Amino acid sequence: MKRWIGLLxxxxxxxxxxxxxxxxxxxxxxxxxxxxxxxxxxxxSSSPRxxxxxxxxxxxxxxxxxxxxxRLPAFAEIIDLSQATVLPGLIDAHTHIFLQGEDPAxxxxxxxxxxxxxxxxxARATVSxxxxxxxxxxxxxxxxxxxxxxxxxxxxxxxxxxxxxxPRLFVSTRAISTTGxxxxxxxxxxxxxPKGVQIIDGPVEARKAxxxxxxxxxxxxxxxxxxxxxxxxxxxxxxxxxxxxxxxRAIVDETHGWGKKVACHAYSGEGMQRALDGGCDSxxxxxxxxxxxxxxxxKQGTWLCPTLSVYYTDxxxxxxxxGQRDRMRASAHEESFRKALKAGxxxxxxxxxxxxxxxxxxxxxxxxxxxxxxSPMQAIQSATVRAAGLLDMKGQIGVIAPGAxxxxxxxxxxxxxxxxxLENVGFVMKDGxxxxxxxxxxx
Numbered sequence: 247m248k249r250w251i252g253l254l255x256x257x258x259x260x261x262x263x264x265x266x267x268x269x270x271x272x273x274x275x276x277x278x279x280x281x282x283x284x285x286x287x288x289x290x291s292s293s294p295r296x297x298x299x300x301x302x303x304x305x306x307x308x309x310x311x312x313x314x315x316x317r318l319p320a321f322a323e324i325i326d327l328s329q330a331t332v333l334p335g336l337i338d339a340h341t342h343i344f345l346q347g348e349d350p351a352x353x354x355x356x357x358x359x360x361x362x363x364x365x366x367x368x369a370r371a372t373v374s375x376x377x378x379x380x381x382x383x384x385x386x387x388x389x390x391x392x393x394x395x396x397x398x399x400x401x402x403x404x405x406x407x408x409x410x411x412x413p414r415l416f417v418s419t420r421a422i423s424t425t426g427x428x429x430x431x432x433x434x435x436x437x438x439x440p441k442g443v444q445i446i447d448g449p450v451e452a453r454k455a456x457x458x459x460x461x462x463x464x465x466x467x468x469x470x471x472x473x474x475x476x477x478x479x480x481x482x483x484x485x486x487x488x489x490x491x492x493x494x495r496a497i498v499d500e501t502h503g504w505g506k507k508v509a510c511h512a513y514s515g516e517g518m519q520r521a522l523d524g525g526c527d528s529x530x531x532x533x534x535x536x537x538x539x540x541x542x543x544x545k546q547g548t549w550l551c552p553t554l555s556v557y558y559t560d561x562x563x564x565x566x567x568x569g570q571r572d573r574m575r576a577s578a579h580e581e582s583f584r585k586a587l588k589a590g591x592x593x594x595x596x597x598x599x600x601x602x603x604x605x606x607x608x609x610x611x612x613x614x615x616x617x618x619x620x621s622p623m624q625a626i627q628s629a630t631v632r633a634a635g636l637l638d639m640k641g642q643i644g645v646i647a648p649g650a651x652x653x654x655x656x657x658x659x660x661x662x663x664x665x666x667x668l669e670n671v672g673f674v675m676k677d678g679x680x681x682x683x684x685x686x687x688x689x
Contacts, residue, residue, distance in 0.1 A: 277304050278322040279678070281654065282313060283332035287661070289630035289645040292623065294662065300332070302652040305678035309648055327656045327673060327685055333626065334646050335384025335413075335653030335676060336668070337633035338608055340530055340551045340596025343374040343386070343401060343415075344394045347603030356430055359393040359440045367394050371401050374604045375412030379681055381608050382655035382671030385414040385643055387596070387636070389509065389530065390421035390468045393442045399463035411681060414653075416465040416637055418509065420444040422455050422497065423470035427488035443470060449496040452489070456500040467501045469494060469526070471510045472517035475533070476571050483534050483574050487517035494524035507638075509551070514578075522548060528636060530596070533557075533575050535582040540589045549636050551596035552583050554614040559602060583618050594636040595629035609668040612661075622665040652678040656685065 279302045286298040288310070299316035301309040309316075318324075344367050348355045358367060371394075378386055391397050398417035405412040421443040430439040444459070446452045456467050471494070472485040489497075494510075501508050502525075510526035512518040514534030521529060522542050528549035529535075535543075535550075543550065557576045562568035586593065597611045615625040634644030643651055654675040659667035672684035 278302065278319045279325060279652075280318055280322045281325045281332065281675075282328045283330070283656075284328045285331040285660070286310070286646065287331060287333045287623075287626060288647060289334040289627065289634075290647065294331070297328075298332075300646060300654065302675075302678055305652055307646060307648055307650050307652050310646060325673075325680070325683070330656040330658055330673065330685055331660055331667075332646070332654060332656045332673075333382075333661070334630045334644050334650075335655055335674070336382050336609075336629045336671075337385040337387070337595065337637070337644055338378065338383050338597050338599065338629070339387040339594040339633045339636055340553050340598055341374075341378070341386045341388050342390065342392060342598070342600025343371040343378075343388050344368075344391045344397060345600030346370055346374070347601070347605075355392075355442070359430060359442065364394055364397060368397050368400065371397065372404075372410050372412075374600070375401060375405065375410070375415070377604050378599070378608060379411055379413050379674060379676060380671075382657075382668070382674050383413055383608055384653040384655070384674070384676045385416070385633070385637070385639075387416045387466070387633075388418065389511075390418050390443065392600075393440055395420060396462050402463075413676065414643065417463065418466050418468035419459045419462060419464040420455075421468040421470060421511075422446055422452065422459075422489075423473065424488045424493070427470055427473045427486070446489075446493065449492045452493040453496040453500045456497045460501065460504050460506060464506070466507045466509055467497060468530075469497060469508060469510050469521075471512040471521040471526070472514065475513050475575060477567065477574055483514050483571070483578050485513035485515050485517055485533075487515065487520060489517075489520065489524075491520050491524050494520060494526070498525040507636075513575075522546065528594070531579075531598075532582055532586070533579045535586060537585070540582075540585055540591060543586070543591045544589055547592065549592045549594055550583075550586050551594045551636070552579070552586075552615075553596045553598040553611075554579060554583065554618065555611050556598040556601045558614075580618050583615075587619050592632065592635070593628050594633040595625070607669040609666075609671075612665040612668050616665050622662045625665055626661065626668075652676075658685075 281300040283298040287294045297313040402415040404410045423443045428443045446455045475485040478484040507527035509528045510521035511530045512521040561572040630644035656673035661667040674682040
């Protein structure tokens with residue numbers, strides 16, 4: 247009996263020793279993936295490379311090399327994208343996941359604050375982030391919740407916890423403006439209606455609002471430096487300034503002290519100048535930029551997130567004041583974009599999705615950027631390495647290189663020949679996990 251017990255002990259110890267020695271190999275089988283890329287646009291290089299191999303361990307890229315010399319890890323899962331163009335996961339630096347286009351026939355902007363519960367709006371935002379990921383946008387900088395409070399922080403937590411699929415989110419929570427500087431508007435003065443942002447008046451309130459938002463999870467602070475726009479008596483595009491310079495400086499000082507950035511919605515005029523003088527890190531939209539303001543942006547290193555396409559939707563009739571404004575916003579914006587591009591202003595891809603329904607393609611912004619002077623590669627880089635720089639994530643996202651997160655997408659065509667190919671993303675990997683693969687081949 248003792249003999250059998252001893253023999254059994256030897257067998258068990260041998261089995262345990264073998265399992266321990268094989269453990270790392272078995273673990274490597276499930277955590278190592280190899281992508282064979284027919285064409286690789288790595289997000290940083292000025293030209294593509296052909297027949298590349300990307301090796302991924304866990305959620306990080308560990309090696310990128312020519313297929314002819316690559317040493318493939320044993321037991322790795324091979325994903326064959328040899329007939330595709332492979333790119334880094336795309337970044338949209340200006341979205342609103344809590345907006346859905348807000349059709350006037352369905353109540354427009356106001357109904358969401360007056361009748362839609364936060365739970366309903368959060369459910370719709372869950373659909374928005376999934377649609378973004380399906381289209382190859384693995385990172386979003388979301389630019390306020392439009393009256394949904396800190397709902398973007400909750401959606402971000404749900405994505406990071408694996409409860410719902412979605413991109414990496416950098417969130418700005420409530421945004422900040424002044425009395426008279428944001429909807430809801432036009433109601434009887436004796437009725438208190440909710441506002442789409444946090445309202446402040448004075449530097450003390452401004453600083454406190456920034457502290458509250460940062461304390462509740464804001465990755466950046468969004469400030470509205472202008473409100474409304476119209477055609478002035480001299481035919482120029484006008485916009486109402488909101489925060490004073492002292493109010494903005496209090497926000498910027500507080501936010502920078504937390505190691506975060508301030509993004510300023512600014513259309514034109516005095517509000518635009520205050521945004522630049524007050525130290526905003528990025529100008530959102532920038533419809534009218536003077537030569538002096540462009541030079542100031544270059545000197546200060548201020549980013550521009552232009553969001554071009556949204557200003558070509560829902561134009562009012564041409565003979566109406568609103569229609570004249572709509573057309574002037576588009577034409578002035580094109581001129582400012584071209585001017586900023588030529589001067590070397592740092593430009594990041596952004597769409598204002600949410601202002602555009604999430605059912606539309608996010609990548610519609612790329613052809614507009616190319617139409618207005620960017621090369622296809624510059625447009626792609628604005629949504630990869632450039633946008634990563636705006637987010638202080640250079641080398642981590644927006645690039646296919648060793649050490650970066652494994653956020654990778656692929657399209658069937660050549661986006662450098664036709665940038666509209668980016669509207670049809672067939673493969674999406676985020677954080678090393680395959681979310682979508684219409685190409686199908688893997689082993």
